Amino acid sequence: MGRDVAGGARTGRPEHRMPVFRRVVVATAVVCAAVTAGAALPQAAWADPAPPTKSLEEVHQEVEALYRKAESATDAYNAADEQSRLQEKNVGDLTKQVSAAQERVRELKDRVGELARTQYRTGGLAPSTQLFLARSPEEFLDALDTTRRGQYATRRLLTETESAKAELEKYVKAADERWKRLKDERKKKDEAKKEIEARLDAAKKLESRLEEKERERLRQIEEEKARQAQRTWLASDALKGVSLKDAGSATEIGRRAVAFATAQIGKDYVWGAVGPDTYDCSGLTSRAWATAGLGIPRTSQEQWRQLPKVDVRDMRPGDLIIYFSDASHVAMYVGDGMMVHAPRPGRQVTMAGAGSMPILGVVRPGA
DSSP states (O other): OOBOTTSOBOOSOGGGOOOHHHHHHHHHHHHHHHHHHHHHSOOOSBSSSSOOOOOHHHHHHHHHHHHHHHHHHHHHHHHHHHHHHHHHHHHHHHHHHHHHHHHHHHHHHHHHHHHHHHHHHHSOSOHHHHHHHOSSHHHHHHHHHHHHHHHHHHHHHHHHHHHHHHHHHHHHHHHHHHHHHHHHHHHHHHHHHHHHHHHHHHHHHHHHTBOHHHHHHHHHHHHHHHHHHHHHHHTSGGGTTOOOOOGGGSOHHHHHHHHHHHHTTTOBBOTTOBSSSOBOHHHHHHHHHHHHTOOOOSSHHHHHHHSOEEOGGGOOTTOEEEETTTTOEEEEEEETTEEEEOOSTTOBOEEEETTSSOEEEEEOTTO
8 A cells, every 4th residue: 555745544545635735724724714703702701611501680590599598598597596505505404403403312312311320229129118118108208209200200301302313303304305406406507507508609609600790780680670679569559558657657666676777787798697797687687676675586487487467558667577488588677668688698788678579578576
């Protein structure tokens, strides 16, 4: 078989052979055409070298869903944290009660032992023998009375000892149950923390893949949706004929709560935080009411479950607006259709339209 100039084997079919320089020219032309075509394509909005095929609207929906799930997990974390603190206190109190009961049992056992030894030394003779040895009937009766009193005291002391033992066992069992609950709450807390961090990490990664101008556009989409939701809410039948109450209609304690909440505007949202420098949504509302002089539940779900409900048409400044079907977000109404809240990670405490998110209902602390 013949060889070509490059040392390669020839096919033996002249019509299929192509000079080397022609093959190079053709390949170069193909590459140039590809580069030219690529240059004509619009620039991707993603910083990632392998951009996804998602619109900004889709990205917005995905980011918001991740933050919503993180907020729901935050409520679960806050509830578990609150329960953990309660169980820790209960375990501590029960531990003290167990220790006191143990000391009481030891003391009673010592007294029983001492009484038994005394009776053995002084009251171990049969009544007939005591009568024989007594110097007079009166001495015998006195001794018999003393013996009977000692026996009664012994029975009473033994009964008291058994009661103390039963109380000790009760405290030990209760402490064990509380300890198990504490371990369960800590486990729930750890699981919620992992979910929060996973959701937030996914949202941040998704946002970080956007160019700066696209991140700004994403924020604009978010704000526009909130404004549209507020306009829709204000025009809804739920508020038809209603004059939204201004700050002057609040109670004195409600005004104090509103004043505190609005004074936090500009502070960062941090999940699980209750101030003074950072807050999550229910951390802000619970701290505001506590500062005003009224303790309320820590989480938005418990605020919704435990506090008295009022109609949206009747809400006044200081009332808490609960959002979403799972009651995972809360804000404080400040009057004139506005509320103050800690929105989500990456945002600061701010004022917004009360209808900018789906309202589940309204509750009133101190009603």
